[in-house]
Amino acid sequence: MAKTVALTGNVACAQAMRQADPDVVAAYPITPQTTIVEEFSTYVANGLVNTEYVTVESEHSAMSASIGASAAGSRVMTATASQGLALMWEELYIASAYRLPIIMHNVNRTLSGPINIHCDHQDSMGARDSGWIQLFCENAQEAYDTTLQAVRIAEDHRVKLPVMVCLDGFIISHAIDRLDILDDDVAAKFVGEFDAPITMLDANNPITVGPFDGLHGSFFEFRRDQELATLGSVPVIEEVGKEYGQISGREYGLFEAYKLDDAEVAIVVLGSAAGTTRVVVDKLRESGIKAGLLKLRSFRPFPAEQIAEALAGVKAVAALDRSLSPGAIGAPLFQEIRSALYDQASRVPVINYIYGLGGRDVSMPNLEQVFNDLSQVAKSGQTGPVIRYLGLKE
Amino acid sequence: MTWDISNIKKWKVGDHPAGVTIPEGGTAHQYKTGGWRSEKPEWFEDRCTHCMICWMFCPDTSIEIKDEKMVGIDFDHCKGCGICAEECPVDAIEMNEEEK
Numbered sequence: 001m002a003k004t005v006a007l008t009g010n011v012a013c014a015q016a017m018r019q020a021d022p023d024v025v026a027a028y029p030i031t032p033q034t035t036i037v038e039e040f041s042t043y044v045a046n047g048l049v050n051t052e053y054v055t056v057e058s059e060h061s062a063m064s065a066s067i068g069a070s071a072a073g074s075r076v077m078t079a080t081a082s083q084g085l086a087l088m089w090e091e092l093y094i095a096s097a098y099r100l101p102i103i104m105h106n107v108n109r110t111l112s113g114p115i116n117i118h119c120d121h122q123d124s125m126g127a128r129d130s131g132w133i134q135l136f137c138e139n140a141q142e143a144y145d146t147t148l149q150a151v152r153i154a155e156d157h158r159v160k161l162p163v164m165v166c167l168d169g170f171i172i173s174h175a176i177d178r179l180d181i182l183d184d185d186v187a188a189k190f191v192g193e194f195d196a197p198i199t200m201l202d203a204n205n206p207i208t209v210g211p212f213d214g215l216h217g218s219f220f221e222f223r224r225d226q227e228l229a230t231l232g233s234v235p236v237i238e239e240v241g242k243e244y245g246q247i248s249g250r251e252y253g254l255f256e257a258y259k260l261d262d263a264e265v266a267i268v269v270l271g272s273a274a275g276t277t278r279v280v281v282d283k284l285r286e287s288g289i290k291a292g293l294l295k296l297r298s299f300r301p302f303p304a305e306q307i308a309e310a311l312a313g314v315k316a317v318a319a320l321d322r323s324l325s326p327g328a329i330g331a332p333l334f335q336e337i338r339s340a341l342y343d344q345a346s347r348v349p350v351i352n353y354i355y356g357l358g359g360r361d362v363s364m365p366n367l368e369q370v371f372n373d374l375s376q377v378a379k380s381g382q383t384g385p386v387i388r389y390l391g392l393k394e
Numbered sequence: 395m396t397w398d399i400s401n402i403k404k405w406k407v408g409d410h411p412a413g414v415t416i417p418e419g420g421t422a423h424q425y426k427t428g429g430w431r432s433e434k435p436e437w438f439e440d441r442c443t444h445c446m447i448c449w450m451f452c453p454d455t456s457i458e459i460k461d462e463k464m465v466g467i468d469f470d471h472c473k474g475c476g477i478c479a480e481e482c483p484v485d486a487i488e489m490n491e492e493e494k
Contacts, residue, residue, distance in 0.1 A: 099413030160412055198415050206419025217403075222414055224407045 002180045002248065009140040009172035012179055013079070013105050013165070014039035016147035018049055019187035020103075023074035023194070026054040026065035028084060032117070034107045034173055036079040059084035063091035070100035071209045073199030075155070078102065081169060082109035085123045089130075095162045096131025097226060098209055099197065101154035102162040103147070104132075108271065108322075109169035110358050118359020119169040121270060121322040124299075125332045131226050133163040133233055134300040136270040140177035143167040145250055146297075148182070151191045152240045159233045160197045166299075168272040170359065186247055230301050237298055254303040256295040257310045259285065263292025265374035266311060268337050269320040270296050273355070273362050277320075280367040291371050296333070304340035311341060315378035316349050318370050320390070322356045330354075330387050349383045355390035366390050397421075423471075427454070431474030433489045435467055441486035448478035448487060 007015065013036045017025070025044075027037040044053040052069075056062045062078055070076040080088060085106055095102050106127075110120040124134055135150060137143040143165065150163040167173055182190070200209060213219045238253055245251025256274075259281055260266060267277050274295035284291040294310055311317055319338070321331030329335065334352035341348050353370055356362045370390065377383055397418045411417060444464050449457040456472035458465050479487040 097414060099415075198413065205417075208416035208419060208421045209414070211414060211416055211421060212425065218405065218410060221405065221407045222410060225410065225412070228407070229412070 002182050002186075004178065004180050006176050006178055007140060008035070008174055008176050009143045009167050010035040010107070010174065011039050012140040012144040012177070012181075013147050013167070014043070015181055016144045016187070017077050018043045019182070019184055020075070020077065020148060020151045020191045021049050021188070022051050022077040022103075024052045024054065024066070024069035024076045025078060026056055026062050026069060026076070027078050028057070028059045028062045028080070029055050032080070032082040032084045032109065034079060034081055034105075034169075036105050036107070036173075059087040060091065063088040063095065066102050066104075067091060067095050067098065067100060070095070070102050071098060071198060072201050073196035075151070075194040076100075076102045077104065079105035079107070081107035082111060082117070082123050085127060086111055089127070092127055092130040092132060092162075094210070097222065099160040099226075099229065100162060101160055101197070103150045103154050103165065104162065105143075105147070105165045105167065107169045107173045108166050116358040117169070119171055119272075119322070120357045120359065121166070122324070122357070124164065124166045125323045125325075127164070128300060128332060131161065131230065132300065133159075133161055133230065133237075133298070135163065135165055135237075135297055136299055137165065137167045137172060137297075138272055138274045138295060139179075140172055140175075141179035141250070143172055144179055144181065145244060145248065145252065148187055148191055149237075149240045149244050149252065153233060153236055155194060156233075156236045156240075157195070157197060159229065159236050161229055161233060166271070171272040180248070182248060190244065190247055234298075234301050234303060237301075252297065254296075254298040254306055255310070256293075256297065258293040258295065260292040260294060260310055260314070262290055263313070264290040264315045264378055265317075265371050266292040266294055266314045267318045267320055267367065267370060268294045268296060268307075268311075268333065270299060270333060271322065273320060273322070273367075276362060276364060277367050280364050280371065283364070284368065284371055289371060289375060299333070302336050302340075304336070307337065308340045308344055311348065312344060312346065314348055316351070316374040317341065318351050318353050318374055320353045320355055320370070324354050324357060334387075349377055350386075351377065351383065352387045353390045354387070354392075360391050362391060423455075426470045427473050428470045431469075431472060431492050433474040433476060434469075434492045435472065435474065435476070435479055436488050436490055437464070437467055438486045438488070441484050443484055443486075445483065447481050447483060451477050451481045453477065
């Protein structure tokens with residue numbers, strides 16, 4: 001039987017890693033690293049896993065070693081955060097281009113400066129075009145569940161792409177949360193044996209990994225292939241989420257639509273703020289406001305058509321971004337949500353609320369204000385300022 | 395397995411193996427890089443002791459070996475980096491400007 005436990009998000013992730021029993025974990029052990037790999041290293045030391053644990057001298061090396069190990073035919077997992085992800089930059093693109101099913105936690109923390117170690121999504125957003133699948137989690141339960149699913153999604157031969165499991169720094173990673181953990185044998189059966197798509201250590205079948213594009217000019221076609229692979233992961237993410245529901249009672253999809261069916265005003269959000277939003281939706285519903293929530297789980301691939309369908313009947317939408325894109329028209333989530341809705345006949349107004357940068361708290365009154373604003377927009381038909389800032393002193 | 399790339403310039407989206415992986419080893423041999431050279435190593439057989447230090451240090455595989463002895467330099471692949479000349483303990487390799 002599954003057991004209910006109280007763990008930090010980090011330990012929940014490490015537990016899922018233990019159950020997936022990776023062949024190799026390569027990680028940089030010092031800050032900005034989180035306790036995910038520290039906890040996991042105790043499992044290695046205590047013989048609970050069959051993992052070769054490689055402590056490297058930087059995050060750049062962590063991803064490089066992960067790429068090498070994955071190309072050799074190993075199940076590979078690692079974790080990072082913030083500046084660590086930034087230091088992995090060039091390797092992220094290589095991992096996805098080689099179609100290596102590496103699974104990595106990214107504990108979402110901002111990028112300095114000024115120096116700040118707290119939560120926002122600017123690290124993951126910077127990596128949004130790197131060709132990784134990006135799945136965002138609301139709480140420790142989802143971080144645990146998504147880790148196990150990420151293994152299946154990444155290693156599916158229809159996908160063969162690295163997966164980044166994104167969880168909010170401190171809010172999820174360091175807070176102790178109640179969650180259910182699957183039995184080891186149930187989890188192990190779910191993730192299954194790793195069937196390596198390629199292995200460089202098979203001397204009888206030599207391969208070349210990471211060749212020079214030469215002057216043939218195939219790069220453009222490769223990049224398009226990569227895009228097709230990312231889009232092709234959509235049904236796999238859905239399939240794996242459904243199957244996970246059968247063993248755990250917790251089914252997952254590309255996003256969660258909460259009270260959207262009859263909603264007039266809706267918030268779209270990633271990560272832990274969805275929990276607060278859900279409470280606010282319930283509260284507003286009691287006073288007759290038809291509020292709804294679309295909690296996006298899969299940011300890459302971005303399920304534009306499905307989102308447009310889910311928001312088709314809504315009169316005003318707010319996209320909440322825990323990131324800022326200087327000089328752009330709004331932040332990344334807003335850009336894509338508005339883009340997804342642009343082709344709809346209803347052309348629903350979409351407002352961007354930038355919130356929570358550098359760990360700034362987002363409270364229930366903040367979110368009630370957003371819904372009130374949306375109600376005004378829906379009533380008046382006047383959108384007003386399209387890009388707004390929540391909780392900013394201005 | 396050999397990889398037929400004779401028509402590669404006409405390959406379209408979806409024609410390449412996933413992840414840029416070529417189902418064949420040692421493919422760098424087919425790509426000639428000698429044209430990158432601006433300096434050319436010259437080997438003096440009479441000074442050479444066949445210690446193989448040049449062979450170990452060559453970042454390509456341009457030191458040609460036969461029966462455990464150095465026999466020459468593969469100019470199809472030598473990029474003229476000069477590491478062999480630098481490392482040779484008996485100065486049996488000298489770098490000279492590449493002739494046009």
